[in-house]
Amino acid sequence: MRLKPFASLFCLLLPGLSLAAAEKSVYGLNEHAMLFNLGLQVPAKLDTGAKTASLSARDIERFKREGEPWVRFYLAIDDVHSHPIERPLARISKIKRRAGDYDPEEEKTYTARPVIELDICMGQALRTIEVNLTDRSAFQYPLLIGSDALKRFSALVDPSLKYAAGKPGCPPDANTGATPNE
Template structure:
């Protein structure tokens, strides 16, 4: 019996140590795209694998023999943003985004790396670019990026971490 109690206590301590590094986030959080000093609203979605950012006028091009992508964060932005293309991802289309003439059932999206701040945590995450103008939240943060933030999501909460405060932090921390 003592051994069983000892093992139970050890298991509880290990779980507490594991949870200590985790941070609770709400379903929606304030985010900062550090690379552009651009605050925006984000939806944290454990059902999505990847992160998606609203981008307009997406164009791929070559620079010094490498693939790049040029885009605007919104239609009113004067200067385009240019970033190296990491890869292209295939994203399964939603039921309301299905095109009968396109039988693939998925769309190809360019993926770039961005530094994103949530609360006081800064992470470089992979983000696919797509037109999210029909959605309320211009940034969707999926499960792969949420793992990097050591996130626990409570969907009953919003804006738990407050305004992003990563200005003095570096990715190495």
């Protein structure tokens, strides 16, 4: 008997919940992602448990250009990418180390990684996201997209799906779109 008021309240809220869900895009556990700035499509893993996005890079070097911090790196995706990429450094990210990664002699519980901004296209959506650079060549997916970036895509992730958004289809003159908070 006491549940009836709660059931009625739930039914009143249900249309609002479905409206909010209708504004979201459904993505699978894995998606095709176009690194728009680089003209390269890569497979990505969508990980709601990770905060930041990570791109597989090697030979990462920070330097100054006209007094501003920049980073130079090579994509660690395959042997084809033998030319360096240079981008402005957005910030340095401190990534928590897992128990197996912790070296007591180093006394650091985090790894410092350079972060750049990239325009990423998934499905028909183009967003500018922050991506930290690290060597992911031991992993199946060269791009990991974490929760901060997923929010920018207004994403709902269904782990039972793969490549739900299809091939990236952002036109060359696409706008990077607004974030949910704007």
